[in-house]
Amino acid sequence: MRAITIREPGGPDVLEWSEVPDPEPGPGEVLVEVAAAAVNRADLLQRQGNYDPPPGASPHPGLECSGTVAAVGPAVIGWAVGDQVCALLSGGGYAERVVVPTGQLLPVPDGVELVTAAALPEVVCTVWSNLFRVPGMRAAGLRPGETVLIHGGASGIGTMAIQLARAVGARVAVTAGGPAKLAACAELGAEILIDYREQDFVEELRNATDGRGADVVLDIIGAKYLPDNVRALATGGRLVVIGMQGGVKGELNLGALLAKRASVSATSLRGRPAGEKAEIVTAVREHVWPLIGAGRVRPVVDSTFPLRRAADAHRALEESGHVGKLLLVRD
Template sequence: MHAITIPEPGGPDALAWTEVPDPVPDAGEVLVEVVAAGVNRADLMQRQGFYDPPPGASPYPGLECSGRIVALGPGVSGWAVGDEVCALLSGGGYAEKVCVPVGQLLPVPDGVDLVTAAALPEVTATVWSNVFLVAQLRPGETFLVHGGGSGIGTMAVQLAKAVGARVAVTAGGPEKLERCRELGADILIDYREQDFVEELDKVTGGVGADVILDIVGAKYLQRNVDALAVNGRLAIIGLQGGRKGELDLGKLLTKRAAVTATSLRGRPQAEKATIVAAVREHVWPLIAGGRVRAVVDRTMPMRDAAAAHRVLEESSHVGKVLLTT
């Protein structure tokens, strides 16, 4: 088969479309013939040499895919050759075939085509695990998501609205903010022109956000705490603004607030399977019912993965960028 490899870390041109050995499914795995794969910022970090795959994972980038099962490993039941699926991966999505643990497989939701399904596993698992399982967003609460126009952001807006939350977003520029409004965002903040703490204070009467989902990290750490409501929960899932920040613990104590930081890729298979099962139970019916949808900015040939990485680096996209085999 062919896969995108990274012979040496570097810029987008470090990605190479290379002939490699076919993977063979182990016990509890299936082999999926990939139709499409999602592009995530973690892939850019891996390409640059900053985010190695966890032990035992495929060395190729790609944390989600869609396709058809072409072989079953020993002990697999409940799935059959020919089933159309999408999957959460620890790596290997940028390839013509990939092995997937059965606990990380999902059926393609009703009403979603096979290519578009590749846009769903990583964002739904990330948002559901952090916003609902960890931060426990509840109906009527105020939720702030940074990067509202991203793949994570567009899904977070929709899921938070679906459970009855009031949704605030930060995004760069009126076009992205308008797309967020169309998805259900109530409070639109242009981070290039406005301070999100001040804007939240205005619209919430100084109460703040009950839950914040943050992809920025250190640069926003203290301001995120400033923006939290009493008993608020900050979930950090990205470090685009740096790894090390200063935190006023006194303010955190006064607000009785919580700060959590999680990643998905390196979790044990059992934890991933639990998250995927929760996504199938809670999110898949919302997608099938038309209340939540995948937002796809564009699809590109997998052999042109370098161009797709440039799109993400420019941050001109809204939603997901997909690669097709």
């Protein structure tokens, strides 16, 4: 088969459309014929040599895909050849075929086209496992009536987080760059719109909440925003860091955190054990798939690229002009 490989760490041009060995499903796994894969910031980090796949994972980039089950391994129950699926991956989505543990497999939701479904698994699992409760796992536990601040509201994570937060009855504040992106966030349900290029998000949030701040902050930036995120928290607030676009080392004011009785947590999805991923996928299928089927939540896709042109998609993601997800589609 063919897959996108990384010749060496570097820019988008190191991505190559190469002949590689076909994967074989083992016990509890299925082989998926890929229709589309989504592009994530983690893929850029992997391409640059800064985010290696977990042990045993495919070396090829791609953390989510959609497609059709082409073969099933031993001891697989509930899935059959021909099923249309989407999948949370530890790697390997930028390929014609990929092996997936059944615990990370989801049916394509009602009302969603097969290709578009590639935009769902990684963002939905990330948002649900960080904003809402999955048994036995740490999460913000966002509740109806609370205010959540979502940084990067126009990103793939952001567009999904806005919709899910609104679906549970939370009030949504977002940061985004420019009027067009903020308008897209408002259309999805965000009420407090902050242009991070022109406005101080802490001041704007306080003005909009009568000085209270956010009960939950979902942050993809990391170190650069750490002090201001703590300032933005309400008493008893929860800061959840899921990205490092603004650096990995920041200064944390413990006095401010103590005064607010607030908490800071940081999580990632790719490196979680298979059992934890399966629990998250199960919760997503139970709680989020009905919302998608009912039309209350939808995948937001900005644009698509041929799979063999993954380098162009990486350039587009780095330029940050998109709203929602970028997809790679099989020719």
